[in-house]
Amino acid sequence: xxxxxxxxxxxxxxxxxxxxxxxxxxxxxxxxxxxxxxxxxxxxxxxxxxxxxxxxxxxxxxxxxxxxxxxxxxxxxxxxxxxxxxxxxxxxxxxxxxxxxxxxxxxxxxxxxxxxxxxxxxxxxxxxxxxxxxxxxxxxxxxxxxxxxxxxxxxxxxxxxxxxxxxxxxxxxxxxxxxxxxxxxxxxxxxxxxxxxxxxxxxxxxxxxxxxxxxxxxxxxxxxxxxxxxxxxxxxxxxxxxxxxxxxxxxxxxxxxxxxxxxxxxxxxxxxxxxxxxxxxxxxxxxxxxxxxxxxxxxxxxxxxxxxxxxxxxxxxxxxxxxxxxxxxxxxxxxxxxxxxxxxxxxxxxxxxxxxxxxxxxxxxxxxxxxxxxxxxxxxxxxxxxxxxxxxxxxxxxxxxxxxxxxxxxxxxxxxxxxxxxxxxxxxxxxxxxxxxxxxxxxxxxxxxxxxxxxxxxxxxxxxxxxxxxxxxxxxxxxxxxxxxxxxxxxxxxxxxxxxxxxxxxxxxxxxxxxxxxxxxxxxxxxxxxxxxxxxxxxxxxxxxxxxxxxxxxxxxxxxxxxxxxxxxxxxxxxxxxxxxxxxxxxxxxxxxxxxxxxxxxxxxxxxxxxxxxxxxxxxxxxxxxxxxxxx
Numbered sequence: 001x002x003x004x005x006x007x008x009x010x011x012x013x014x015x016x017x018x019x020x021x022x023x024x025x026x027x028x029x030x031x032x033x034x035x036x037x038x039x040x041x042x043x044x045x046x047x048x049x050x051x052x053x054x055x056x057x058x059x060x061x062x063x064x065x066x067x068x069x070x071x072x073x074x075x076x077x078x079x080x081x082x083x084x085x086x087x088x089x090x091x092x093x094x095x096x097x098x099x100x101x102x103x104x105x106x107x108x109x110x111x112x113x114x115x116x117x118x119x120x121x122x123x124x125x126x127x128x129x130x131x132x133x134x135x136x137x138x139x140x141x142x143x144x145x146x147x148x149x150x151x152x153x154x155x156x157x158x159x160x161x162x163x164x165x166x167x168x169x170x171x172x173x174x175x176x177x178x179x180x181x182x183x184x185x186x187x188x189x190x191x192x193x194x195x196x197x198x199x200x201x202x203x204x205x206x207x208x209x210x211x212x213x214x215x216x217x218x219x220x221x222x223x224x225x226x227x228x229x230x231x232x233x234x235x236x237x238x239x240x241x242x243x244x245x246x247x248x249x250x251x252x253x254x255x256x257x258x259x260x261x262x263x264x265x266x267x268x269x270x271x272x273x274x275x276x277x278x279x280x281x282x283x284x285x286x287x288x289x290x291x292x293x294x295x296x297x298x299x300x301x302x303x304x305x306x307x308x309x310x311x312x313x314x315x316x317x318x319x320x321x322x323x324x325x326x327x328x329x330x331x332x333x334x335x336x337x338x339x340x341x342x343x344x345x346x347x348x349x350x351x352x353x354x355x356x357x358x359x360x361x362x363x364x365x366x367x368x369x370x371x372x373x374x375x376x377x378x379x380x381x382x383x384x385x386x387x388x389x390x391x392x393x394x395x396x397x398x399x400x401x402x403x404x405x406x407x408x409x410x411x412x413x414x415x416x417x418x419x420x421x422x423x424x425x426x427x428x429x430x431x432x433x434x435x436x437x438x439x440x441x442x443x444x445x446x447x448x449x450x451x452x453x454x455x456x457x458x459x460x461x462x463x464x465x466x467x468x469x470x471x472x473x474x475x476x477x478x479x480x481x482x483x484x485x486x487x488x489x490x491x492x493x494x495x496x497x498x499x500x501x502x503x504x505x506x507x508x509x510x511x512x513x514x515x516x517x518x519x520x521x522x523x524x525x526x527x528x529x530x531x532x533x534x535x536x537x538x539x540x541x542x543x544x545x546x547x548x549x550x551x552x553x554x555x556x557x558x559x560x561x562x563x564x565x566x567x568x569x570x571x572x573x574x575x576x577x578x579x580x581x582x583x584x585x586x587x588x589x590x591x592x593x594x595x596x597x598x599x600x601x602x603x604x605x606x607x608x609x610x611x612x613x614x615x616x617x618x619x620x621x622x623x624x625x626x627x628x629x630x631x632x
Contacts, residue, residue, distance in 0.1 A: 002026045004140035004613065007310075008052065008479045014038045016048050021105050021112065025050040028482055030232050030336055031058075036076030042086055043071050046107045049085075051078045052137050053100030053122045054484070056228040056491075061095060090115070090184055093197050097228070097492060101137055101179075111188035118198045118492050119343075120168070120181030120466030123475060126192075127176045133187050139176055139312045143611055150607045151175075152600070154425075157567060159440075160314045161596055162419045165467035167440045169194070172313045172603065181466045198492075199444055200461055202454035205500040214505055218497065218515050225491035226252045229339055236337045236486075237262040237330060240290065241536065242278025244513060244520050244529055245341025245350075249488060251523040253339065254286055263288040264330050264338065266322045269296045270539050278528060285525055293329045295322045300543030301550050305602055310480040311472040312607070314600040316418070316592040318538045323477035331481040342474060343489035346461050347498040348513040349453060349506040350533045352379050356397065357410035357456050358510065364402050373397065378510060407443055410456030411463070421593035424572050438463065453503040540591040541580040544598065549581070556601040565604045568597055 002013050002024045009026030016023040016039040025038040031054070039048045055061070058077035061084060066072070070083040077098075084092040085104055090113065099121035104113045114135060116124045126135040127142050134142050143150055153174045156166040166172050168180040179185055182198035226249060230236050238250045240263040253261055263283055267276035276292065283290035300321040307321050308314075330338055345351050356379065363372040376393040399413060406412060415438075441462060447455065470487075478485040488494070498506070501515075508514055512533050520529030544553045555561060557577045562570040580586060580594055 001136060001141040001144045004144045005136065005138050007482055008137060010482050012037055014050070016041075016050075016105070018107065020110060023048060023050045023103060023105060025052075028336065028479075028484060030054065030234055030484060032074055032076040033233050035074040036078060038078055040074065040076070040079050040082060042082055047082055047086060048105045048107070049078060049082045050103050051081060051100060053098055053102075053117065054486070055080060055096050055098040055100065056231060056486075057095075057097040059231070085113070090186075090195070090197065093184065099487070099490075103135065109188065111186060113184065113186055114179055115184035115197075116179045116181055118182045119461070119470065119490055119495070121470050121475060121487060121490065123471060124179040125171060125176055126179065126185070128192070129175075133192070139171060139173060139607075142176055143607065144613050150611060152567065152603065152608065154567075157314065157600060158422065158425065160316065160600075161421045161425065161593070162415050163438070163463050163467070164316050164418065165464070165472070166313055167438070167463060167467055170440070173607070200458055200495065200499055201444070201446075202450045202458060202499045203446060204451065204454070204502055208502055211505060214501060215515055215518050218494075219519050221491070221494050221497055222248075222488060222519065223252055223256075225488040225494055226339065227256055229486040229488050229491075230256070232337050234336050235262070235334075236339065237264060237333075237335045238288075239263070239326070239338055239340045239485075240265045240279050240282055240288070241341065242275040242282060242528070243341070243534065244516060244524075244531065245344040245489065247282050247524050247528050248516060248520050249339055249341050250282065250286055250288065254288075255523070261286070261288045262291065262333065262335065264291045264326060264333075264335075265293075266326050267292050267294045268322070268539070269294065270542070273537055273539060275534065278531070281525065282528060285528075291329055291333055293322070293325045295325060295538070297539055297542040298546045299325060300538060301546055301553065304543070304598070305552060305606070306480070307477070308599050308602040309606055310476045311599075312476075312603070313472065314596050314603055315468070315472050316596045316599075318540050318543055318595055319536060320472045320477050321543070322538050323473050324480055327478045327481040327483040330478075330483045336482065337484045337486060338478070339486050339488060340474075341489065342469060342485075342487050343465070343495075344513060344516060345533065346457060346465050347489060347495060348516055349457065350512045351460065351535070352533075353410060353414060353460065354453060354456055354507060355379055355510050355512070356413070357452060358507070360397055360401060361404055361409075361452055363397075364404050367398075367401055375510070404452075407447065407455065408438070408459065410452070411459045417589060418592065420589050421596060424568050424576065424593050424597060426567055426569055451503045453507060454499070457499075541586055541594055544594070545581045545583075553598065556598060556605065561601060562597075565601060567600055567604070573597055 005026050009028045011029040012027045014025040014037050023039050027038060039050050041048045055077040058080040061080050065083045072079055081102060084095055093115055100117045101122040101124040102115040123137055125139050125142055129148055134145050136142050142148060151174045152172055156170050156172045159166050169177045171178050183194055183196050185194045238253060240246050240250055250263060265279040268274040300318050303321050303324055307324050359375045366372060373394045403409060474485055505515060517529055559570045559574060562568050562573050576590060576594060
């Protein structure tokens with residue numbers, strides 16, 4: 001099981017076993033390089049922990065715990081979590097500022113406690129099999145358990161073709177679940193109970209303060225969130241996309257008297273996706289030592305199978321592939337930790353979906369207006385010709401225009417548009433006439449009183465941020481090369497501050513991320529902080545239909561392979577592939593369906609037909625804690 005996740009922790013293995021449980025850890029050593037090996041026990045040896053992630057406020061927590069009489073045997077953040085659990089039990093989670101998956105075994109009460117961070121930066125899966133409870137940071141570790149078999153869940157596949165990802169607690173595989181973000185689980189006396197401890201609350205602050213006061217608090221919180229994420233016993237770098245979020249992050253790092261900073265970015269051969277001029281401008285402005293991975297179409301197709309091996313789920317975008325190459329560049333330059341800008345768009349309304357919602361609600365007040373839908377022309381500067389397709393935009397966004405009382409109003413169009421790809425699923429699945437209400441999502445108390453923007457942000461955070469962005473583009477692609485991504489904008493203090501903000505401070509008119517732009521105005525060149533948001537994207541079908549064509553693509557798209565897996569309609573897939581390979585213009589839904597089908601076929605090939613357990617290489621060192629004789 002540890003061998004399957006060696007990429008997450010190549011610096012050492014640690015194992016604890018007693019008569020009831022086995023705990024294993026594959027360690028990526030970042031803090032307390034020599035003394036932080038896991039598993040770690042408390043002073044009495046009745047609590048044992050394995051832990052993946054970082055607790056950024058561990059130094060402050062340690063001082064408090066030492067004042068309460070706790071004795072530490074290491075200098076690690078892992079041991080801080082253990083002693084905090086001794087004092088507060090599950091309540092310890094409210095003290096932790098970090099990204100984590102935690103497992104603590106209580107030998108006295110014979111209870112296993114699992115916990116996942118507030119927004120799901122770190123993954124945590126579990127399954128029950130033949131009376132055993134099995135868990136791990138990745139599904140591969142669970143499948144390594146003797147006798148476990150993988151089987152794709154058709155309901156999970158339909159979620160991918162609707163919401164872009166499988167929604168927790170479901171995974172793409174039957175019988176394997178994921179601890180949702182902001183939840184913990186207790187396994188005791190043969191029972192598994194899962195409890196929420198945190199969720200996004202968008203109740204706006206009353207009374208409202210002056211904008212300058214909000215700006216000062218936001219800037220102070222952001223600086224501190226970045227500073228504590230620089231805590232490490234190894235060098236820390238930063239991703240630099242050329243956009244506002246990563247540029248502000250890098251500028252604050254350097255303002256914190258870091259004379260040297262190495263930055264990393266992605267460049268594309270396709271100019272429609274390339275942002276390298278802005279990246280170079282920022283690297284020159286900040287004086288960083290900059291590294292760049294140049295990505296061609298064939299790089300995406302060639303690396304895509306390994307990308308899916310790490311995502312462990314079908315995906316509808318190729319964007320994770322360049323991120324996979326980027327983390328390899330980081331590792332080749334001997335870095336283990338990078339700060340990135342994820343989260344700013346969700347918290348400060350940076351995405352077009354928030355602008356779309358705002359325009360549609362404005363238009364819905366006068367549905368017959370010919371002028372109001374012209375506002376859509378201000379969006380989509382990154383998509384060729386989209387800003388001039390008035391008839392298309394008007395027709396597309398007019399669907400269910402006046403259904404503004406729908407709690408899913410902001411996202412209903414996206415979901416129904418993506419679900420047009422259901423026609424490729426086996427069983428001749430037709431789009432339903434009724435709205436796509438996500439039955440997996442429990443709306444929180446007070447949701448109906450939140451502002452329309454707050455409702456849209458909640459849906460984006462819960463259905464997209466953790467299940468797709470932080471997983472397939474974040475944790476999985478970074479950890480594929482043993483790199484830890486750290487996300488200052490997802491510091492829970494910043495999340496809670498931004499969620500309480502009045503909506504007009506997040507997006508006055510159609511200006512996204514107003515607060516962050518005010519910070520950027522003080523730190524960045526005008527050409528960077530004044531840029532409109534440009535979503536990170538990567539080429540799709542050109543990466544798979546290169547010259548010569550990629551062998552695995554032809555094989556997995558063949559009628560025989562489609563029939564054998566049984567997930568898709570062969571005739572529909574053949575027609576789609578012929579269109580893509582001909583060079584004809586593909587719609588966004590067709591491109592996404594193409595990636596979804598290919599990635600699902602890869603999941604079938606890698607995890608169901610040919611799943612193999614790699615031969616473990618000898619770890620650099622092995623820590624073994626064993627309370628009873630173990631045979632074998």
